[in-house]
Amino acid sequence: MLKVLFLCAENACRSQMAEGLVNHDLAGQVKAFSAGIRPSRVNPRAIQVMAELGIDISQQRSKSVDELSGEQFDLVITVCDQAQQECPIFSGDTEVRHVGFPDPAQATGTDAEILTVFRQVRDDLRKQLVPLLKEKVAK
Secondary structure, three states, rough: EEEEEEEOOOOOHHHHHHHHHHHHOOOOOEEEEEOOOOOOOOOOOHHHHHOOOOOOOOOOOOOOHHOOOOOOOOOOOOOOOOHHHHOOOOOOOOEEEEEEOOHHHHHOOOHHHHHHHHHHHHHHHHHHHHHHHHHHHHH
């Protein structure tokens, strides 16, 4: 089984949604984890928009990449530019890739407008990451 780590600055939105989507869509093929350079908390709006798809990430927690230092990953994907710039070195044959997404937590406007941004980022994560990982598993 392919082990992938999604790395973001705070492990609050993008990496959390990516972990939930991949563990749901590619269950049994890929085991996804997420972490942050400076972890904070899982954003409630990320939990909300994932629940709209029937994916519960409410029990996930924001964690530091240091917490996963003993894990060996096949692939590390940075999902924000800051994580790409500050990504630690991973040993062994770990492939590191960057697939950046905008931070939905930076969205402004009404609650409905902000949720629309979260849904767009969630959908973009699914459209880009799931096919990429399906291709990796098929190799």
